[in-house]
Amino acid sequence: MRGAVLAIGIGIVTVVLVAIGTIWPIPSAIYFAGSGNGNVLRAPSAPEDAIQNLGIRIRLHQLPAAYNSLANKAEFTESDFDQDVTGFYTSLRTQATLESVDAQPLHQSDDQADMRVRFHWITVLGPYDDTRDIQVVRNGNRWQVDWPLVRRPSVPAQVIPVNYLRWDVIYSGSTDEWGSQNVAGPNVRIVDMRPVNRAEGVYVLGELLNNDVVPAWVDVRATLVGKDGNILGREDSFDMISHRLLPKQVTPFRIHFPNVDLSQVASIRMHPESILISASADPVVEILNQKYNVQPIASLTGQLSDQSGQTVNFAHVLSTFYDSNGNVVWVSDRYIGRALLPQSPVDFTVAVPEDLARKISSERTIVATYSPKGVEL
Amino acid sequence: MKLPLKSYDTNQQLFFAYHYLHDWWNPWNVKWFTGFSQTTYPPLPQQWTAILAHIVGLQYAYMLVQFVAILLLAVGMYRFAAIWVNERAASFASLAVVLLGSESFLIYNAGQLATTWEAALYVLALPYLYEWLRYGGWRPFVKAVVLFAATCSAHDVIIIFGTAFFTFPLIALAIMEREQGEEKTTGGAVVARAVAVAIIAAAAIAIVLLPYWIDLFRYPVTQTPIPHASRANYLLTPFWGTNYFLIPWGALMLALPFIVWRGAHVRRLVPLMLGFWACFLVGLGGTTPVALWLLHRAFYVLTFERVAYWAELLSLPILGLLCSELVARFRMKAVVPLVVLAAITCGLPIAWANYQPTNSINLDVGPVAEWLNRGGHDNYRYFTLGFGNNISRLSIETNANTVDGEWYSDRRLPELMKYGGGSLDNSKYFVPGGLDALRAILHHADRYGLKWVFVHDPWYDPLLHFAGWRQVDQLEYGAIQVWSKEAVPPAHPMVFGVKPPAWQGIMWGILPVGSSILAFLLVFIPDKRRQIGASEDVGATDETIVPERMAS
Numbered sequence: 001m002r003g004a005v006l007a008i009g010i011g012i013v014t015v016v017l018v019a020i021g022t023i024w025p026i027p028s029a030i031y032f033a034g035s036g037n038g039n040v041l042r043a044p045s046a047p048e049d050a051i052q053n054l055g056i057r058i059r060l061h062q063l064p065a066a067y068n069s070l071a072n073k074a075e076f077t078e079s080d081f082d083q084d085v086t087g088f089y090t091s092l093r094t095q096a097t098l099e100s101v102d103a104q105p106l107h108q109s110d111d112q113a114d115m116r117v118r119f120h121w122i123t124v125l126g127p128y129d130d131t132r133d134i135q136v137v138r139n140g141n142r143w144q145v146d147w148p149l150v151r152r153p154s155v156p157a158q159v160i161p162v163n164y165l166r167w168d169v170i171y172s173g174s175t176d177e178w179g180s181q182n183v184a185g186p187n188v189r190i191v192d193m194r195p196v197n198r199a200e201g202v203y204v205l206g207e208l209l210n211n212d213v214v215p216a217w218v219d220v221r222a223t224l225v226g227k228d229g230n231i232l233g234r235e236d237s238f239d240m241i242s243h244r245l246l247p248k249q250v251t252p253f254r255i256h257f258p259n260v261d262l263s264q265v266a267s268i269r270m271h272p273e274s275i276l277i278s279a280s281a282d283p284v285v286e287i288l289n290q291k292y293n294v295q296p297i298a299s300l301t302g303q304l305s306d307q308s309g310q311t312v313n314f315a316h317v318l319s320t321f322y323d324s325n326g327n328v329v330w331v332s333d334r335y336i337g338r339a340l341l342p343q344s345p346v347d348f349t350v351a352v353p354e355d356l357a358r359k360i361s362s363e364r365t366i367v368a369t370y371s372p373k374g375v376e377l
Numbered sequence: 378m379k380l381p382l383k384s385y386d387t388n389q390q391l392f393f394a395y396h397y398l399h400d401w402w403n404p405w406n407v408k409w410f411t412g413f414s415q416t417t418y419p420p421l422p423q424q425w426t427a428i429l430a431h432i433v434g435l436q437y438a439y440m441l442v443q444f445v446a447i448l449l450l451a452v453g454m455y456r457f458a459a460i461w462v463n464e465r466a467a468s469f470a471s472l473a474v475v476l477l478g479s480e481s482f483l484i485y486n487a488g489q490l491a492t493t494w495e496a497a498l499y500v501l502a503l504p505y506l507y508e509w510l511r512y513g514g515w516r517p518f519v520k521a522v523v524l525f526a527a528t529c530s531a532h533d534v535i536i537i538f539g540t541a542f543f544t545f546p547l548i549a550l551a552i553m554e555r556e557q558g559e560e561k562t563t564g565g566a567v568v569a570r571a572v573a574v575a576i577i578a579a580a581a582i583a584i585v586l587l588p589y590w591i592d593l594f595r596y597p598v599t600q601t602p603i604p605h606a607s608r609a610n611y612l613l614t615p616f617w618g619t620n621y622f623l624i625p626w627g628a629l630m631l632a633l634p635f636i637v638w639r640g641a642h643v644r645r646l647v648p649l650m651l652g653f654w655a656c657f658l659v660g661l662g663g664t665t666p667v668a669l670w671l672l673h674r675a676f677y678v679l680t681f682e683r684v685a686y687w688a689e690l691l692s693l694p695i696l697g698l699l700c701s702e703l704v705a706r707f708r709m710k711a712v713v714p715l716v717v718l719a720a721i722t723c724g725l726p727i728a729w730a731n732y733q734p735t736n737s738i739n740l741d742v743g744p745v746a747e748w749l750n751r752g753g754h755d756n757y758r759y760f761t762l763g764f765g766n767n768i769s770r771l772s773i774e775t776n777a778n779t780v781d782g783e784w785y786s787d788r789r790l791p792e793l794m795k796y797g798g799g800s801l802d803n804s805k806y807f808v809p810g811g812l813d814a815l816r817a818i819l820h821h822a823d824r825y826g827l828k829w830v831f832v833h834d835p836w837y838d839p840l841l842h843f844a845g846w847r848q849v850d851q852l853e854y855g856a857i858q859v860w861s862k863e864a865v866p867p868a869h870p871m872v873f874g875v876k877p878p879a880w881q882g883i884m885w886g887i888l889p890v891g892s893s894i895l896a897f898l899l900v901f902i903p904d905k906r907r908q909i910g911a912s913e914d915v916g917a918t919d920e921t922i923v924p925e926r927m928a929s
Contacts, residue, residue, distance in 0.1 A: 003642030010637050010654055017658060017665040022612050028677070029610035029663035032617060041613075095836055097808045122809045124840045126816070219845045219863065221823070238820050239843040273864045277847075314839045335843075370842045372835060 034060045044069075047113035047136035048103050050143040055101030055119070058085055071137045071144035080149060088152045089339035090313045090372065092128065096121040096337070103134075111138040125239070125314075125335045153344035160309035160342065164281035165246075167215050185274040186212035190220070191250065192328050193270060197262035198353075204255040205328045207320065208272055210245035215279035218245050221271040222255045226264050233257045240333060242318055242368040245274075246281055251366060252320040254331035283308035285315060285367040288345055298357030303345040304336065304367060312340035314370040319350045324361040340369075380727065381443055382436055383734070384488030388769035389783045390423055391435055395773045397427035398435065402882045404588070408772045409782025410790055411758070411825060411871040416588035416885055417787035421530040422446070422490045424890045435773075443484060446493040451475050453500035458694035460507050460547070461649050463701070470697030476719040477693070478627035479686035482726035486624075492683045495532035496690060498524055498896070503543060508904070510551040510570050512560050518574060520899050525578040526585045527896040530889035533589070536582065538672075538679060539687050542656040544571075546648035546691075553645060585888045588881040596789070596874060601797030602677035603785060604807065608663045621662065621682055624729045627722030629689060629696065636695045646695060653691035660685035738765035738833065744852045745831055746774035748859070756867045758827045760818070761802050763834025768802050778868065780818055780825050789873030790825075792817035805836055819844050826868025830860040 025033060034041065034056035041057075044050040050069075057066035063085065067078045087093030099122045106114040113136045118129050135146040171183075193206035204222045220241060224232035240254035283306060290302035300319050306312050315336040321329045334350045352360065381387060393415055396406045401424075404415040422442050429438035455471035462470070474480065483489045502524030508517035529536050535543075551567045583590060611618030623630075640650020658667040662681035669676045703711035742764070749755050755777035761768050769783055781801040782788060798804050798811030801818060805811065818827070819840070830841060833856060841860045850859035877885070 003638075006647070007638045007641035010641065011634075014654075014658065014665075017667055018612070018661070021610055021661075021663065021665040024666075025610050025613060026663050026666055026669050028604065028608035028669075029613060031604055032606055032609035032663070033613040092839070095839075099809065122812065124805065124812060124815075124837055125843060126812075127809070217845075217847060217863070221864070234823065235820075236823065236845070238845065239840075241845070243843070243845045271864075275863055314843075316843055368843065370839050372838060 044143045045141065047105065047108065047115060047143050050136050050145050051101060051103040051115060051117055051134065054145050055098060058119075059098040069144060071139060071146045073147075076149050076151075080151065081147065083152060084147075084150050087338055089311050089341070091337065091339040092123045092125060092314060092335055093121070093337045096123045096128075098122075099127070106133070112136070113143070121337070123335070125316075128335060128337055130337060153341050155341060155343055162282055162309065164284065164308075166280040166282070167278060169276055169278045183276050186210060186214050186216035186276055188212070188216055188218055188245070188272050188274040190270055190272055193268075194328050195262055195265065195268060196330070201256060201258040202260045202262050202265065204257070204268060204270075205252070205331050206270075207250050207252050207328065208241070208245070209250045210247055210274070213247050215247065215277055216245050216274040217243055217277045218251070219243060219273045220253045220255065221273065222257075223269040223271070224257055224260060224265050225267045225269065227266040229266075232260050232264060239316070240318070240331060242316075242366055244277070244279060244368065246279060249366075251368075252318055252328070252331040252364075283310045283312050283369060283371075285312060285340060285369060287365050287367065290363075290365060292360065292363055294357050298352040298354050300332075300350040300352065300363055300365065301348070302365070303347055304340055305345045306340040306342050309342050310371065311342070312369045312371055315340055315346075316368040316370075317348050317350055317365060318368065319363055319365045321352060321356070321360045322362045322364075323359050326362075329359050330356050379436065379440070380730075381440060381484050381488065384484065384486055384730065385766055386488035386490070386783075387439065388488075388766045388773075390426065390488065390490045391439055392769040392772055392783075393418065393420070393423040394426035394430065394435060394439065397424050398430050401427070402879075402886045404882055404885050405876050407870070408778050409784065410788045410793070411778065411780060411868075411873060412876070413782065413784065413787040413789070414588075414592060414874065414877050416877050416881060417592050418784060419491065419495075419530055419532050419586060419589060419889065420885065421527065421889050421893055422494045425893070426490075428890070439490070443490055443493065446490070446497045447475060447480070447484075449497035449501060450480070450493065453497055453503075454690065454693060456504040457500045458697050460504055460550070461646060461694040462698045466694065466697035466701040468697070469700040469704075470693040473693050473696055473700070473719065474690065476723040477686075477689055478629060478722045478726055479625040479682070479689045481723045482625040482682065482729075483686060485727045486730040487682060489683065491532035492534070492686065495528050495535045496686065498528040498531055498893075499535050499539070499543070500690065501896075501900075502528060503547060506544065506574060507547045507551060509574060510548060510567050511554070511562065512905075513562070513566070513570060514905065516902060516904060518577075520896070520902070521574060522578045522581050523892060523896045523899055526581040527889075527893040529582040529586055530892050533582075533586070534679070534683060535687065538675070538684070539656075542652045542659075542687060542691060546652040549648035550645060553648070581892075585892050587888075588877050588885050591881070592787070592874075592877070596787075598678055598786065600785070600788070600794035601810065603797055603799050603810075605680045607681040608668075608676065611661065611664045618664075620729070620733070621685065622664075624726050625682065625685055626689070627725050628718035629692065629722060631718070632692070632696050632699055635699050636692050639698065640695055649691065649694060653688055653695075656684060656688040656691055660688045738763065738767060740764060740767050740833060740856075741853065742767050742771040742774060745771055745857060748850070748852060749775040749777040749829070754829065756826075757829060757865060758825050758868045759829035759831060760827070761831045761833070762804075762837045763832060764802050768800065777829075780827055787874070790818070792821060805834075816840070816844075819846075822862050823865055825871070826866055828861055828865040832858045832860060 041053050042049050044053055054066055063082050067073055067081045098119055100120045102118045104116045106116055115134050115136055117134045118131045120129050132148055136143050137146050189209050189211045191207050191209045196203045196205055208220055210216050219236055221236040223234045226232045235255050235257055237253040237255050242251040245251055286305045286307050288303040288305050292300050317334045319332050323329050332350045332352055334348055336346055336348055338346055340346055406413055406415050426438045426442045429441055451471050451474055454474040455467050458467035458470035483493055502521050505517040505521035509521055548571050552564045555562045606617045607621050609617040611622045640646045658665055660681055700715055758778050758780050760779045760781040783800055793814055796810035796813040798807035798814040801815050804815040846860040846862050848858050849861040
């Protein structure tokens, strides 16, 4: 009898513990169950639940299930939904993982709710947010998302002549000589440089000019020297620069030295690097409707328009902000989530630190692009 | 034939063995993480692999060492099971351990050579421990201590985290049966012997693995935990439930009710069943909160497929009993389904490893190694993206050093410790920590003399491009792209942490493998003949004994 009680007791306790672990999962279980912000799938008995469930399914790449959960799925196909979520062409969006979803109610009635939803994506190029206003509707006891589908842009068939400059380089050596080209690097020059002290460390801001008649692959390194002569740090511009510079082109750069205060710095050594590369002026990305906003959030907004006939898969917007004297005040950037299709403008927003917002009187923006292709020798 | 070589950790085990093969006395390995100490990983199976590699080559040596672990486990399980059940049932347990789903999973899927070795040596030690607890005497005491030291030389996890599940039931049994037989003892004596063996075994383990403890004491596990799917809730994530529960347990799941029922009804089996149950709950990872409650921060360091493996080992004596009774009662009608179920249980993880391969990247790293080894390319460091566990294989074949690696416990590079990703190679699977680590290490390429990145997954190309790297070559007909960064200074020796001094290298080269040799020699010293296990009728409870079941 005691054995039976023990065995049954063990069975009951096991079931109870599994139930506890499933109803109130521990953090590691939540991580693998699909949500970065502490949620697992639940009955959609509130608008927020429906939004979170959709987010979890997108995060787990369960797109058929996500599509089937939509209230308005009859209005478009599953393929349309997939392409809207993951991007129409190879882009940051196709490679992104949804980390979390934050939903703010804008308006709610018994049968309908309007939500402002911020999708926080993690990509290989860092995080980015995508905010959409989404309607959630009640269907019996369930709430379902009315997905605001963004359809793939349609461009009329046309021929676009390509007449941009192109530079090819022929190397004389074997394929092993890429490390040392035996060719003098293009002449590049730092035309402006300024250190800025901020809470997160010292930033070295500036602009680099390709002063040559050939294209260059560039980088800028900086070394901070302390007042006692010791090296405080050596960093490079990483992705806060356009590494490919055509002749006479200027790129901003920003180099970050975390955990350093400007008062410690005696001097800064700048090391611009350049090597000769093959390059083309194509594709050209035009910046339209550029506007600097101080309020409500300090930012630069505008649109990117691909003027060529090629798709630009990855685009990086780099903006330089100047004060009234023409000094560089800040350099900021933004990666674009979607591929740029020919003649289909895409909005962009570049954030500016609030404390610098009123010092800015002008700005200049360039776009660095990347589309997968062959080896660039 | 070479299926175990495809399992996930195999290449890492071979990489460690390769180092011992070429530099037995110096545990400092510069090929990963700018340099790390192999004293952070108990060395026994890798050292035996290195020894046998002199005769049969590295890969066959690995297979041979894995095979020896299986044989030792079968012997150990027979002796361990014989403590609890009759010899016939113990024979079935011994047979079952070879066909165990978890064993198959660890060998063919996870490639955890160290785990199978530690388990084999540990269950070999347990009967000596029981004999010492119950009867005293120097022979079982010495054998248990040396086998525990050898166990720890293979891996320390079962000693640190598994001891409670295995030894507490033995202590309880020794106390329960202290009055039985001709040699009686007292509860106090049993406890005193347990304390004595614990102290002496701890001292022996401390000496044998002294460099390991020094390193662990100097650098306790402080890096951000790396997510592992064995910590998932298996119901909320059915894929991981399949991978870590259904596949390793196989048909053994069908016997769970019997194991609990019989374990609860036979008095001397109650401690074993409770040990099994506790281990089973912890082995469920994040499916219940038990593991987190018990282990706290260690929960995020341990992986739980090995705990499930221990639970299966603990269940085997009672499973042996079930098999024994079924065969006795139903003869061939029981044998056939048992054989089929055992075959399915053993085969399922092998099939799963092919259906969901852990090392799905079929890549020849030879051209990459050749590329690195020529023209002074190995003056710089490199890492790979999208190579899977081929990075260990590449590290064996190339002279160049990488900032990456697969042994996370001893990486000291701040960029790798801070964010909680796995290896840089598969950083995209650890969002966001892995990608943060990747960006950080690329940011500090100059610091590490990091000039080459070999990419077998174009997913990473945009980051490399915008971060200032250029494609400079391609290998394997374009399957592998070589990316380079300009103006990176050549790599120079860097030491994060502390290099083990020469005396530690000598200790490391002698004591772990020496402890295993000593253990094997001691085992040949004859034991005093005793009936330490169960009597013939232990299989049945007072309530369930029926004449048919006693027939054999």
